[in-house]
Amino acid sequence: MKWSHWPRKTASFLFIASITFPLISVGLTAQEVYQKVKDSVYTLYSVDPQSGVVRARGSAIATSKTTLVTNCHIALIGDLVVKLPNLPNMQPATIFFKNEKQDLCLLKIPSANFAAVKMRPSSEVNIGEEVYAVGNPQGTEKSLSKGIISNKHPVKDGAWLRTDAAIYFGSSGGGLFDAQGNLIGITTKMGGNFGFAIPTEWITHALAQMPVKNIRAEKNNFDNSPIIYPDAISALSFLGTYGLDKIGLYRNNKECFLLIPGTDTNGDLASAILWNPKYDTTLIVFPSTASIKEALSIIYMALLDKETKNEVSYRSKSRLYIAGQPYPLYGSQVDNHKYPFLVMRFSQNPRSVFLNSRAFRVVFDDPDPNIGKAIMVYHLDGVAQALSSYNANCF
Incomplete structure (x- = not known):
């Protein structure tokens, strides 16, 4: 993601990346992979x-x-x-x-309660990696076969994977998993002694094309989200909510951050701001979700796109107002598609402003539906307790 027009771009990027990149894990046995994904x-x-x-x-x-x-x-x-x-x-x-x-x-399937896979970009997979195909071939249920990645075929937004893991009739639509049990492709066809898998990037990009919906978050904004990327939240944990305004404290990977919920003109929870006191002058503003899982998934999708697409930053017409002062917000876009988040940088640590303010507001002003036109208010009762918990639990 290009932050070239943003103040202190390195700190902004580190904050965004630190709360979304999953930790690297060690390889599992075939039995462990099967138990993880079946x-x-x-x-x-x-x-x-x-x-x-x-x-x-x-x-x-x-x-x-x-x-x-x-x-x-x-x-x-x-x-x-x-x-x-x-x-x-x-x-x-x-x-x-x-x-x-x-x-x-x-x-x-609205009646379902599936266990979602964790996805890894197919373009990151290396030739020679050990992989496992899991599907339902020839009338059997959830069969596993083992192989390696024998070749990669780069395509737009990803890479087709070729494997010698056995893929039979009925396995179409099944999963190709790496040695950590991450989904790296969707098995689709067999050619000679080799099988092929669709890039996972196509899945995440397809999900990103779905409209982001406003939702009402429950209690700590932790359980509901229509679009979730498992890799973005694989290490997410909830540490608590604080004050009348239920300021949330979370840890993802090794970083902690606060979630400040925002309400629309009807008083419904519809927005969120993430703030990591470690990168204290940076705020990430989500105009159309109050869900921590969806917020992290949105950022994760943007970071994936950074690897393959030319993203550019822009100065938004939207503004944040606190303590009587307006502050500009900046966004990121690719191919005229604006990501549904904005970034704001204070010139100095905003702790004292937060602690001495009852609320602040953001006026969103963008014809793009991912940003929209709305006024959100972010109440701050609980910030002091959340910061105290941050100091006690996150160092």
């Missing part, structure tokens, strides 16, 4: 709407509590149903994204 692999049936006969059978991988990813050559044949644990009947699935050229379809 509950995220499902069998998908494509049923003739007239006769009820199963026309195709494939695999699908959970990317959130209610979302599956699979191949379009399975999903577009007929009506879709999925067998869920602890439910006697097949559950209907609805396609909410499709790209037939990429053979990538995303499905929504």
